[in-house]
Structure formats: structure tokens, C-alpha cells
Amino acid sequence: MSNGSREWSADNLKRICSVYVPVKQPLKSAAWWQRNFGLEYAVPFNPAESQAILKLTDGQWLHLVETDGEIDNQFPNKAGYEMFRFTFEVREIERLYDRLQSNGVKVEDLADRESCGINFVFYDLDGNKYDVNEVVHLHRAPEEVEALKARLFHYAN
Structure with a gap:
């Protein structure tokens, strides 16, 4: 050093x-x-x-x-998936997801990323892609996490 x-x-x-x-x-x-x-x-x-x-x-x-230039805030990863530049941390991700859908915002499906938490992707007016994350197991009781995942992803308890 x-x-x-x-x-x-x-x-x-x-x-x-x-x-x-x-x-x-x-x-x-x-x-x-x-x-x-x-x-x-x-x-x-x-x-x-x-x-x-x-x-x-x-x-x-x-x-x-x-x-005035081209807006291209995404980039492909090695597998070809169009990546977002950053992820927002949130609480009560399901409420935000519902609100954005109600407001007509382009959103992708909620995803259970297991230890990373629950995520979804949304796009702004200019087509910029963003990720949203809640590490539910850090912010909610285990029984709340199970109930939420069962409701959102139709998992059996």
C-alpha cells in the first residue's frame, strides 16, 4: 500500500x-x-x-x-437485459406500485428477488427506466412478509 x-x-x-x-x-x-x-x-x-x-x-x-439529444438512460447487461441506472429504496412498495398504476405510469410486474426484496421497474415521461426496491425482510415482521408475498405473488403459506 x-x-x-x-x-x-x-x-x-x-x-x-x-x-x-x-x-x-x-x-x-x-x-x-x-x-x-x-x-x-x-x-x-x-x-x-x-x-x-x-x-x-x-x-x-x-x-x-x-x-435536445437522444435520451438513453439504459444500457444492456451481458445477457442483453436493458438495465436501469439506479434503484430507489422505498417502504410499502405495494402501495407505491398501486398508486403508479392508478396514475397511468408505465410499470413492469412486481418481482420477488428473494434476499434482495421486492422490486419493480417503472419509466418516466421520457422513457428513462428506474428500479424500486423494498428489502421487506429488514423492515417487516416475518409473518407480514409471508402474507405480503402470498398476496402479491399468490404463494401458498
């Missing part, structure tokens, strides 16, 4: 503070995020910046950046 390496440790990268998402119309996109997720502006909209900046519950910022 070099001397310079000792100055750094694993806790230097603490969290992601901002995520930048390409959109065609930042204000329209911000309204969509507000309607579907209850996000609020982190700072007032400044048309000169051509972006709307919203704040997630834990303080991270979601920058909705206007682009």
Missing part, C-alpha cells in the same frame, strides 16, 4: 448526493415526479440552468436536466 492510500478509507464515498436525469421538459417532468412521488423542489426553478432540481426524502437531489 502506498503512503497516499493510507489517507483514504472506504468511508470517503459516503453516499450519492445528486443524480442527473436527461429529460425533454424539466418543468413537466418535475410535475410528474411531484404527482407520483410527492417530491419537492430542492431549489427554486431557474430557467437559465435548464433543469429542475427535486429532493428525495433522505436529501439526495434529482436533477432533471433538459436535453
Whole structure:
């Protein structure tokens, strides 16, 4: 290990503070995020910046950046599956899933990813793909997890 390496440790990268998402119309996109997720502006909209900046519950910022270019926020993994860039952590995933479906948001089916929890994928107005996750076994009692999975995935108890 070099001397310079000792100055750094694993806790230097603490969290992601901002995520930048390409959109065609930042204000329209911000309204969509507000309607579907209850996000609020982190700072007032400044048309000169051509972006709307919203704040997630834990303080991270979601920058909705206007682009004239092609929007392609996905990439294929080695098996050819179109990956999303990041996953949102949520609680009560089934309620969010139902709300997004009711609001006409494009969502894929809920998936039981076992130790990773329950997930689903959704798309924003510009076709950007996102993943949503609840590690249910960490946040719910075992009997709640069983009942939820039985209801969502028609598993036998």
C-alpha cells in the first residue's frame, strides 16, 4: 500500500448526493415526479440552468436536466437485459406500485428477488427506466412478509 492510500478509507464515498436525469421538459417532468412521488423542489426553478432540481426524502437531489439529444438512460447487461441506472429504496412498495398504476405510469410486474426484496421497474415521461426496491425482510415482521408475498405473488403459506 502506498503512503497516499493510507489517507483514504472506504468511508470517503459516503453516499450519492445528486443524480442527473436527461429529460425533454424539466418543468413537466418535475410535475410528474411531484404527482407520483410527492417530491419537492430542492431549489427554486431557474430557467437559465435548464433543469429542475427535486429532493428525495433522505436529501439526495434529482436533477432533471433538459436535453435536445437522444435520451438513453439504459444500457444492456451481458445477457442483453436493458438495465436501469439506479434503484430507489422505498417502504410499502405495494402501495407505491398501486398508486403508479392508478396514475397511468408505465410499470413492469412486481418481482420477488428473494434476499434482495421486492422490486419493480417503472419509466418516466421520457422513457428513462428506474428500479424500486423494498428489502421487506429488514423492515417487516416475518409473518407480514409471508402474507405480503402470498398476496402479491399468490404463494401458498
